[in-house]
Amino acid sequence: MRPARTPFTGPFFDTYGIGFALYQPDRNNWKQRTVAGVSWNGLEGKAHFFNPDGLVLPLVPSHGELPAVLRLQRTRMEPAKVMGSGVFAMTHPAGDAVASSELSQWVTYWFVGSDAAYANSPEVWSAYVDSQVAAECKAAEHNYVDARRISHRAEQSTELPWQSSEHEQTCDGLSEWVRVNTEDCRRMLRAEYERECAEDQRVAAWLRGCAG
Structure with missing residues (x-):
């Protein structure tokens, strides 16, 4: 049948x-x-x-x-x-x-072996965070260059030669831009980890019949 x-x-x-x-x-x-x-x-x-x-x-x-x-x-x-x-x-x-x-x-x-890695593990999650922060750092650097290029074109017509400190401002601004973006990335990933671990604990309690 x-x-x-x-x-x-x-x-x-x-x-x-x-x-x-x-x-x-x-x-x-x-x-x-x-x-x-x-x-x-x-x-x-x-x-x-x-x-x-x-x-x-x-x-x-x-x-x-x-x-x-x-x-x-x-x-x-x-x-x-x-x-x-x-x-x-x-x-x-x-x-x-x-x-x-x-x-x-x-x-x-x-379907999986006993050596399978899970995101709940602090070591596994730490490695994931490092990879995401590295990617965010590269993206921030790329985006900052594009933003500065657009901004510089708008400023060229009014800026006097002796007032230009673009190189110094760009370096300082880039460092701060990358720092803020990577810190935001770490904060969001930390919140995600806490949220997902808490959800996993609730699911486990439910499957065991301990949820109430």
């Missing part, structure tokens, strides 16, 4: 709109909202997605697209195993308590 067509694209549907996503090496991955793996019953179309802490996520699987993702993106798999804990986990415990005939229908797949 062919499974019914799902009214969404992708390997799963984020029913609560939390922002659960597969691990992406070139982006910031927040631990509690990262799909680290899934326990999949291909015969019945049941799935228990879980994050790196093993908490089951409330995601609806796509019967049509999930198998391809399992084949292409898995890092390892283990037959006859069900992973996951928390309020969205299976209503009965996995392992010996599950009838062997039922457990044999399940396979657990992992």
Whole structure:
């Protein structure tokens, strides 16, 4: 029997709109909202997605697209195993308590390894901040030159030769311009880090059933 067509694209549907996503090496991955793996019953179309802490996520699987993702993106798999804990986990415990005939229908797949880096880590976030600040510094220098060029053209018609101190002003102004822009960048990134970490903590509490 062919499974019914799902009214969404992708390997799963984020029913609560939390922002659960597969691990992406070139982006910031927040631990509690990262799909680290899934326990999949291909015969019945049941799935228990879980994050790196093993908490089951409330995601609806796509019967049509999930198998391809399992084949292409898995890092390892283990037959006859069900992973996951928390309020969205299976209503009965996995392992010996599950009838062997039922457990044999399940396979657990992992999408990321235990060495995966997450933005929650201060070291990972610090490296990200350094890269963003370096990019902001270059952008500020480039933008300042353009702004000074426009300003200088407007001032040329009224400025007397002995009044010109463009080189000194440009150097001082550039340093201050870069300093202000990079400090703003660091401040915004610090606020983002605090906000995302707090959100991850709320999500973890909810998945564990501790939110109230």
